[in-house]
Each structure stands twice: as C-alpha cells, then as structure tokens.
Amino acid sequence: MQKGFKRNFEPLKILTDSQVEQIHAASLNVLEEVGFKFESEKALKVLEEHGCTVDYQTMIAKIPASLTEWAISKTPSSFYLKARDPEKSLRFGGNTLYFFNSAGARYVDIDTGTVTMPTLEQNNLGVIVSDALDSVNAFPSYTPYFEIEGVPPVMSCPVSCAQRHRFSSKPSRGAQPTYSYIWETMIAQACDAQIMGCVEGAAPLSLAEDPCNAAFHYLEAGFPIYIASGSIMGGSHPITIAGASVSHNAELLAIIVFLQCIRPGSGVIANNFVTAMNMATGDLNFGTSATSLHQMAFNQIWHSYYKIPINNTGSAFSNAKIIDYQLGAEKLPLAMSSALSGANLIVLHGGVTAELAYNPILAIIDDDIANTIGRIVEGFNVNDETIGLDVIKQVGASGTFLSSRQTRNFWKTEDYMPKMFDKTGYKEWVENGRKTVIDKAKQKYEEIISTHKPLPLDDGQDKEIDKILKEAEKFYKKKGLI
Amino acid sequence: MSERALENLRSIVLDFDIDNAEKVAKEAVSQNVDPLEAAKALTDAIREIGDGFEKGDYFLPDLVCAAEVLKKAIPVITEEIQKQGKKSGSLGKVVIGTVFGDIHSIGKGMVSTLLYAAGFEVIDLGINVKSDAFLDAIKEHRPDILAMSALLTTTAMEQKNVIEGLKKEKLRDKVKVIVGGSPINQEFADSIGADGYGATAPDGVKVAKSLLGIE
Numbered sequence: 001m002q003k004g005f006k007r008n009f010e011p012l013k014i015l016t017d018s019q020v021e022q023i024h025a026a027s028l029n030v031l032e033e034v035g036f037k038f039e040s041e042k043a044l045k046v047l048e049e050h051g052c053t054v055d056y057q058t059m060i061a062k063i064p065a066s067l068t069e070w071a072i073s074k075t076p077s078s079f080y081l082k083a084r085d086p087e088k089s090l091r092f093g094g095n096t097l098y099f100f101n102s103a104g105a106r107y108v109d110i111d112t113g114t115v116t117m118p119t120l121e122q123n124n125l126g127v128i129v130s131d132a133l134d135s136v137n138a139f140p141s142y143t144p145y146f147e148i149e150g151v152p153p154v155m156s157c158p159v160s161c162a163q164r165h166r167f168s169s170k171p172s173r174g175a176q177p178t179y180s181y182i183w184e185t186m187i188a189q190a191c192d193a194q195i196m197g198c199v200e201g202a203a204p205l206s207l208a209e210d211p212c213n214a215a216f217h218y219l220e221a222g223f224p225i226y227i228a229s230g231s232i233m234g235g236s237h238p239i240t241i242a243g244a245s246v247s248h249n250a251e252l253l254a255i256i257v258f259l260q261c262i263r264p265g266s267g268v269i270a271n272n273f274v275t276a277m278n279m280a281t282g283d284l285n286f287g288t289s290a291t292s293l294h295q296m297a298f299n300q301i302w303h304s305y306y307k308i309p310i311n312n313t314g315s316a317f318s319n320a321k322i323i324d325y326q327l328g329a330e331k332l333p334l335a336m337s338s339a340l341s342g343a344n345l346i347v348l349h350g351g352v353t354a355e356l357a358y359n360p361i362l363a364i365i366d367d368d369i370a371n372t373i374g375r376i377v378e379g380f381n382v383n384d385e386t387i388g389l390d391v392i393k394q395v396g397a398s399g400t401f402l403s404s405r406q407t408r409n410f411w412k413t414e415d416y417m418p419k420m421f422d423k424t425g426y427k428e429w430v431e432n433g434r435k436t437v438i439d440k441a442k443q444k445y446e447e448i449i450s451t452h453k454p455l456p457l458d459d460g461q462d463k464e465i466d467k468i469l470k471e472a473e474k475f476y477k478k479k480g481l482i
Numbered sequence: 483m484s485e486r487a488l489e490n491l492r493s494i495v496l497d498f499d500i501d502n503a504e505k506v507a508k509e510a511v512s513q514n515v516d517p518l519e520a521a522k523a524l525t526d527a528i529r530e531i532g533d534g535f536e537k538g539d540y541f542l543p544d545l546v547c548a549a550e551v552l553k554k555a556i557p558v559i560t561e562e563i564q565k566q567g568k569k570s571g572s573l574g575k576v577v578i579g580t581v582f583g584d585i586h587s588i589g590k591g592m593v594s595t596l597l598y599a600a601g602f603e604v605i606d607l608g609i610n611v612k613s614d615a616f617l618d619a620i621k622e623h624r625p626d627i628l629a630m631s632a633l634l635t636t637t638a639m640e641q642k643n644v645i646e647g648l649k650k651e652k653l654r655d656k657v658k659v660i661v662g663g664s665p666i667n668q669e670f671a672d673s674i675g676a677d678g679y680g681a682t683a684p685d686g687v688k689v690a691k692s693l694l695g696i697e
Contacts (some may be wrong), residue, residue: 105664153638154639165591177583204586208585235588277542277588281682282588282589282683427629469560
C-alpha cells in the first residue's frame with residue numbers, strides 16, 4: 001500500500017466550534033425545507049423509502065435532519081481502494097495525505113503556451129510520467145487529458161480509463177457521464193482492481209440522472225465513491241464564503257444520504273471545488289483567497305466534525321497560461337492551506353491554463369511541491385535524540401555541527417531536498433548552462449519516458465480491455481452517439 | 483412629466499433597482515409616455531451597462547441585475563406598444579440556449595443579456611435544451627440567429643446534432659447558427675457547420691451583428 005504522508009499535528013482550524021455548528025445546522029435546514037433535486041425516479045424511490053418527502057413532479061426530495069445525521073454516522077472515517085498492484089493501493093482518511101494527478105482538456109506546449117488536441121501517445125506518456133512520480137498516488141477520471149485526438153467525445157472517459165490501467169498500476173477514479181461508469185467498472189474489474197466511483201452534483205442543489213445511475217452502478221460493484229459538487233461563488237452558490245459553505249455542504253450531504261440509503265457503510269471521499277467567479281468575464285478565479293478559505297472551512301467541518309475523508313481540488317489549476325510565477329503563486333498557497341487544514345487528498349500535478357490544459361513536465365515540477373508539502377505536514381519529532389542537548393553543549397560557541405553523528409543521522413529526513421528546483425551556487429549555475437527548473441524538468445521527462453516501465457497488464461487483461469472498449473463503441477453507435 | 487418618467491426608467495436600470503422596475507414602468511404608462519420612447523430609454527440604459535461591461539467599468543452582477551430590471555419593466559411597456567398598435571424595432575431575433583445534457587447557464591446568460599443590450603430580441607430557452615425544443619422554437623419564432631452554448635466536451639457534439647436537425651427539417655438556410663462555450667473553438671465550429679463562433683460573450687454579439695450585416 002502507498003503510505004502517503006502522515007500529518008503529525010492537529011489540522012488548522014479557521015472556524016470556532018459554534019460556527020461549525022451554525023453551518024451544519026443551516027445545511028440540515030436547507031435539505032429539510034428546500035430539499036435536493038435527484039433527476040432519477042429510482043433515486044427518489046430509495047429516498048422516499050428512507051423517510052424523505054418526495055415530489056416526483058419537481059424531482060425534489062426533502063431530507064429530514066435525522067436521516068442526514070444517520071447517513072453521516074454510517075459513512076466510514078476511512079476506506080481502502082484496491083489498485084491492480086497491491087503496493088499501490090490506498091487507504092483514505094485520518095491524517096493521511098495523498099496527492100491526485102490534475103488534468104486538462106488538452107495538451108499545452110511548455111514553451112509557447114499553445115494548446116492543442118493531444119494524441120493518444122501524448123496521453124499515454126502523460127500517464128507513464130505520473131506513474132513514475134512517487135507523489136502522484138492516484139488518477140482522477142479523464143486524466144491527464146479530457147480529449148484525445150481521434151477518440152469520439154463519448155468514448156473519451158472509457159478510453160482514458162483504459163489507458164490509465166494500461167500505463168499505470170496506481171488506482172483511478174471513474175467518471176459518470178453517458179454510461180461511462182459501465183465500461184470503467186468493467187475495465188477495473190478486468191484488472192482485478194477497484195476504482196473510486198464518481199457522483200458529482202450540479203449546483204445548486206441537484207444531481208442529474210447520469211450521476212444517480214452511476215451511484216447505483218458503482219455501489220453495486222462494491223466501489224468507494226468520490227462525491228463532488230463543483231460550483232462558483234456568485235453564480236451557482238452564494239458569493240459569501242459562509243453562504244457558499246452552507247450550499248456546498250448541503251449538496252454533499254444530500255449525496256451522502258443518497259449513497260448511504262443505497263448501501264449503508266459505503267466508503268466516501270468528499271471533494272471541495274468551489275471557486276469565486278471572475279466578475280469581469282464569468283470565468284473561474286483559480287488560486288484566490290476565497291477558494292482557499294472555503295476549502296479550509298470545509299476541511300475543518302468534514303475532517304473534524306463529520307470525520308469523512310476529504311479531497312481538495314483548489315490547487316489543481318491556475319489561470320496562468322504557461323509555467324511561470326503566477327502558476328506557482330496560485331497553486332502552492334491553495335495546496336498548502338489544504339494540507340494544513342486536514343485534506344486527505346489534494347489535486348495538484350500538471351494542470352495549467354485554467355482547466356484547459358495539462359503538461360507532464362509541470363507534473364514533474366509539482367512532484368517537488370507535493371513532497372515539500374508532505375514533508376511539512378509530517379512535522380518533526382521532539383525527543384532527547386532530536387534535541388541533542390549533548391551535541392549543542394559539545395559544539396558550544398565555536399565548533400560545527402557538520403561533523404556530528406546527529407547531522408549524519410538526520411539530515412536526509414529533517415528536510416526535503418527538491419530534485420528540480422535549482423539549489424546550486426551562482427557560478428555553478430552559469431557554468432552548467434543557466435538551467436531553469438523547466439529545463440531540468442524537461443530532462444527528467446526524457447529520462448522517465450525512456451526508462452520507466454509501468455507494471456504491465458497480462459495479455460488476458462489487455463485483451464479484455466480491448467473487448468470492453470469495442471463493446472462500449474458498439475453501444476454508443478447503437479444509441480447514435482458516435 | 484414625460485421626461486421625468488423617461489429619466490426614472492433610465493435610472494431604474496442604471497441603479498439596478500429590480501424592486502421598483504415594474505412600478506416605474508407602470509407609472510410611465512399611466513403618464514401616457516410614448517411606449518416606444520419608454521422602451522428606448524430602457525434599452526439605451528442597458529446598452530450603457532453593456533458597453534461599460536466591455537470596457538471593464540461594470541461587472542457581471544451589474545449586467546445581470548440590469549437585465550433583471552428589464553425583465554420586469556419591458557413586459558409592461560411591450561403590452562402598451564401592442565395596445566397602441568405600434569411596432570418596436572430590433573436588430574434581429576435570436577433564439578438562444580444551452581444544449582441538452584449541459585446545465586451551465588452563466589456564459590449563455592451573459593451572451594443573452596449582451597445581445598439584448600445591443601438591441602436584439604432574445605428568446606432564451608434556458609439550459610439542457612433538447613434538439614427538438616430548439617427546432618420547435620425556430621419554427622415558432624423564425625429567428626435570424628440560433629445561438630447555442632456548451633460547456634462540456636461531452637455535450638459540445640450536441641450542437642452538431644441540432645445543426646443536423648435543422649438540415650433534416652429544411653431550416654438550415656433560414657437561420658444563422660452561432661456556437662460558444664469552453665470546449666468550442668473556431669475549428670470545431672467550422673467542423674460542425676456553424677456560421678459563427680464567439681470566444682467570449684462580447685464576441686458573440688459582434689459575430690451576431692456581423693452575420694446580419696450590422697455595423
């Protein structure tokens with residue numbers, strides 16, 4: 001099993017206990033009085049059987065507070081996700097921190113910022129690079145690219161899932177649109193693995209038919225579920241962080257109720273991806289203070305109060321179009337505040353140009369950032385050996401600690417030494433060709449793609465995936481979607 | 483009296499006064515203000531907001547709230563125009579909506595508001611609009627332009643389905659089609675047989691004007 005990083009201190013809290021209670025109570029009130037729209041009769045029937053008041057005309061279920069509280073209590077504080085390579089499996093929850101690969105619709109040229117449709121080979125290379133990076137623990141759906149040249153849009157999720165299983169032994173999240181969950185479940189099962197199912201709401205307060213169907217399907221397969229309700233403050237959520245916290249909380253709690261009514265005790269990880277709107281353009285403002293504060297409040301409520309594993313997506317993207325100072329300045333504070341406030345999973349590696357683009361070279365640089373953040377949350381030990389009072393006394397006012405046994409024993413673990421960031425002196429930097437972090441990451445990229453060999457699938461598994469994709473294609477053709 | 487009523491109509495838009503919009507419009511009608519002048523006062527004011535939005539002087543909440551004011555005030559004025567047997571002029575008629583499977587409304591709403599502010603008559607079908615609903619609206623309203631939005635890669639192809647539907651119904655040469663949304667670009671718009679593509683909401687208005695030969 002991948003161990004990830006262990007947070008060795010209490011998560012940062014930005015709300016008082018009474019503020020947490022206030023947000024929770026308001027969320028319950030929204031679900032009781034306004035309700036939540038489930039665009040599926042099957043889903044509404046399940047909820048009605050569990051005590052919700054259902055209006056089949058509007059498809060709104062009003063959820064009693066007691067049912068929401070029951071569903072929270074049924075959701076485990078941790079769950080296991082089985083990868084096709086047992087050493088790459090994960091256990092989400094508690095104080096463990098993992099990192100999720102980011103994604104982008106298309107491939108971005110690292111030097112020019114030009115965005116183009118990725119080929120299948122570029123997609124596969126992106127997966128191979130992330131398979132090689134220790135700090136990438138898992139892949140979301142349609143990663144690294146949403147679109148692949150020559151692949152019909154409706155096949156992009158199943159093909160992306162197939163390639164992630166072929167070129168990485170790390171676990172994946174499934175997708176929900178247009179029956180993709182059927183094929184993604186089959187692909188994972190063909191590899192003797194689990195995927196995290198995906199049930200993503202549509203703010204405000206609704207869940208479309210596809211994710212409702214995906215929930216039944218993924219839970220029947222016994223998979224844990226990733227839930228989300230991506231939203232924009234000022235658009236589909238209130239502009240205030242407190243108001244958006246209530247709306248978002250209510251949406252995710254409604255999905256928790258739905259899932260626990262279908263299969264009590266199912267593992268769930270709840271995602272936060274709520275951004276503020278750019279009021280000049282209507283686009284998403286990535287990497288801003290509002291997103292960070294919303295995530296930190298969410299983390300406190302879900303980690304400390306509900307005790308349900310949490311994912312943060314705020315650091316997945318940046319509005320920067322190239323790998324520059326803005327990119328780092330938008331992604332890093334978000335990732336850091338997520339880690340400090342209790343996130344179990346942070347989306348980070350490789351996303352640029354809002355959600356429009358991805359490049360594996362950025363993923364290599366993000367590997368250093370993830371390792372630095374991970375090292376920070378692990379904290380440090382305070383004991384006789386680490387304090388080393390005897391060494392301090394021995395060195396006194398004139399010696400050096402460099403020659404001490406304590407330095408030799410601890411220098412590698414007390415700090416994380418970035419692999420891509422330049423730590424040379426000025427003279428050495430000039431003599432070595434003034435290499436930037438991007439130059440070094442490009443070199444590393446070449447090294448990875450020429451040397452890294454992902455754990456292969458066996459022939460039978462590979463053929464089975466081919467068969468599943470052919471079946472999917474036939475299915476979509478019959479439906480007139482290809 | 484008439485000038486003050488016209489100024490009040492202008493003010494409710496520029497002050498984003500949604501609460502008093504209907505009342506002020508009714509007052510203008512009761513004071514026998516020419517309804518065509520009343521409509522012009524409202525559309526001139528929202529055009530000012532639209533222009534300011536493009537320059538960065540106004541922001542989305544301003545644009546949307548101004549549109550809300552018009553939604554309340556315009557029906558009152560339109561009713562009076564019809565009662566008096568007069569005709570209001572517009573740059574053209576647009577049917578707009580977000581395609582089936584897609585529930586994203588913000589971008590579509592911006593284009594809808596800016597088109598209205600620019601002087602178009604806009605029939606907004608909302609979100610998650612099925613191909614048949616687009617076709618029915620085109621038969622019913624006979625617009626000059628059909629504008630479709632899609633925010634998801636997976637729903638972008640629905641724009642093509644609607645265009646194919648237009649061809650089947652022999653309506654394709656009766657309406658100009660413009661498309662937009664995050665996964666859309668000029669190349670995609672060309673590939674599905676659209677007449678125009680706008681990368682931003684203000685672009686959408688420029689494309690609409692250009693397709694109708696409006697300066």
